[in-house]
Amino acid sequence: MKMAGVGAPVLCVVLVICMVVPSLATVYTVGDSSGWTMGADYSTWTSGKTFKVGDSLVFNYGSGHTVDEVSASDYNTCTTGNALTTDSSGATTIALKTAGTHYFICGVIGHCGNGMKIAVTVTAGSPTAPSGSTSSGNPTTSGHNTTTTNTPSSNVTESSSGGAFSPLVTLVITFVAFFLLILS
Numbered sequence: 398m399k400m401a402g403v404g405a406p407v408l409c410v411v412l413v414i415c416m417v418v419p420s421l422a423t424v425y426t427v428g429d430s431s432g433w434t435m436g437a438d439y440s441t442w443t444s445g446k447t448f449k450v451g452d453s454l455v456f457n458y459g460s461g462h463t464v465d466e467v468s469a470s471d472y473n474t475c476t477t478g479n480a481l482t483t484d485s486s487g488a489t490t491i492a493l494k495t496a497g498t499h500y501f502i503c504g505v506i507g508h509c510g511n512g513m514k515i516a517v518t519v520t521a522g523s524p525t526a527p528s529g530s531t532s533s534g535n536p537t538t539s540g541h542n543t544t545t546t547n548t549p550s551s552n553v554t555e556s557s558s559g560g561a562f563s564p565l566v567t568l569v570i571t572f573v574a575f576f577l578l579i580l581s
């Protein structure tokens with residue numbers, strides 16, 4: 398009885414943390430339906446978006462363009478030829494693996510100056526491992542899942558098996574509390 402009183406709020410807190418903290422990785426299509434093209438304003442596209450480590454960018458474009466990751470100074474001056482990475486496949490997926498600002502331009506002469514440049518500031522992702530949400534999710538689902546066909550005894554072992562306390566300890570404590578109540 399006392400265990401349930403302590404365990405329920407703790408479980409609620411863990412549930413809330415698990416739902417809030419590890420937001421899933423997001424795939425952003427640069428420019429949305431416009432894609433990676435001249436005449437776009439990618440500073441408008443990035444504004445209001447929060448990029449995290451683990452997210453990725455997808456550049457969609459026709460032939461005659463490239464996606465080059467460049468340094469900040471090359472980005473600012475639209476200097477081509479020093480690309481850290483380059484791709485011209487028409488569908489470039491960039492995984493944002495490190496925090497900081499990542500700079501991308503089109504490597505074709507003149508295109509960067511015509512708007513094909515984008516700076517993406519990436520924030521560090523949460524270090525919380527996703528395994529924490531799965532291990533804490535099991536006891537809550539089994540605990541609330543009282544509609545499954547069961548006898549009262551199997552229900553007790555099922556609901557307590559996934560928790561922090563072993564079924565035996567829970568049973569012993571319950572019986573001790575029960576007998577103390579009777580004896581008092």
Ligand SMILES: [Cu+2]
Pocket residue numbers: 461462463503504505508509513
């Ligand atoms: Cu281009």
